[in-house]
Amino acid sequence: MTNSDMELVQEYATRHSEQAFETLVSRHVTLVYSSALRQVRDPHLAEEITQAVFIILSQKAGSLSPKAILPGWLYRTTRFTASKALQQQSRRQNREQEAYMQSTIEDTATEAAWQELSPLLDETMAGLGQTDRDALVLRYLENKSLQEVGMALGMEERAAQKRVARGLEKLRALFTKRGIVLSSALIAAAISANSAYAVPVGLAATISATTVQGSAAAASVTTFVKGTLKMMKWMKLKVAVGVGIVALVAIGATTVAISQSSLHDKPTAREIAKKSKAAYAALVSYSDDGIVVTEGAGSTTTTTFNTRLLRPNLYKLEWTQTGGFFNMTGIVWSAGSGDFLQTITKGQPQDTEPKKMPNMQTALASANGYSAASTVPSEFCNLKSGGVLGVPGSDLAKTTIEPDEKVGDVDCFVISSAMEPIKIPYDKGTTGNITWRLWIGKQDYLIHKSQSITENASLPPLKISDAAVKNALAEKNQPATPELMAALRATMEKDYQQVRNSIKSGKVVFTQTHEHISVNQKFSPSDFAR
Structure with missing residues (x-):
């Protein structure tokens, strides 16, 4: 791929070939625009930066080395240009606007791993050596195969694979210093899945027009070009001065990294969540x-229980419940063609037909009381309800960090969140005092154990309708005669009153333990079929 890129660059530099330059723009505009948008978070500004980068390419085409990795060069130039753009933008914005944008970015970054990684991705990538950075750009930002990466870097596929792995490990280490602890595999998956943004329609044509055909570029684009070229000259000068300055910068960076790392030695409960x-x-x-x-x-x-989840919408949860008022087995799943639930209660006729559920949210909610669907699946699928990681730091909960504990052989942080009783609307009782405890792994930050303790909850008297009794009889394949309805109503009221009295006078403890956790393994849709 490199030879083809550089042949086009040379063709443009020597013969000013419009077709050659348009091919280069078409080939790499997604990389440049996505990198710019990720850094400035402004689609319009990202377009201007993208135009500026390709104008710089047109001006630098004749001086680029034939051995240069063009995607890596474009990525680095984009970072310079975006940096200048942000500096100029910050001068135009007042402090209130800056605070608003920063809070918006920070709020968004807490929602998902990619949102946490993306604000630091390009800055962290800048800390890699050129060859490592080029390898990661080719592999994950341009989604090239290892064979294509090897061809670009002038090495065999196996050597390219090792180079990518080393670069990824170095990137992981840099993220760890910034307080983001994830495995190399997770970082690679997040970047590959989210790093490319849709390029605005017509941007490639605009770049070609302003660069090759001589159309006037926006004043801001021209400013970006001049500023970036000056920065590139300064970078060359700094290298020429010698390794002394670089060593001092490295020492300073290491000091800062150590200082930043020390801040995360004892993270808060909210940070852990x-x-x-x-x-x-x-x-x-x-x-x-x-x-x-x-x-x-x-x-x-x-x-x-057993849980299996695969993005974007494949899942299977199976469970077997024993003890209590009844024994049952159940499964809730989606193999890509709908969401289904099937339960079998001991002592009742088996329902062989699964129930079609309207969506994933409803399907998983139906399994909350039996399996562990209220924790990991809710967090993995980012459902609107059922998750437990939103409790720490909530206005409704007082959260503390308890002494670390082990779950099996896994070292875990322990977070405890206490909630005051909340009155349920329409005279439905009160929630009672609820305490959530989470055991979160120090290395993988996954939930290895969770517990909810509810004390002194108040449930309202139960009003059992005729329809509810008839449905219960129908499930048992019994006729809805007055005698049977009266007998079943009395049994249901007695069972409910027993539960009501027990809850009011005591507490209910719900403890989930997750074992044999495996992440990022390969699944196919057939693995989720019933």
């Missing part, structure tokens, strides 16, 4: 098995 949300959002797939133990209401229920 944010990193955990980011860790789940960056995963491609997830699987585990485990156990849920529910104690209270005069009984103990044990549920074993």
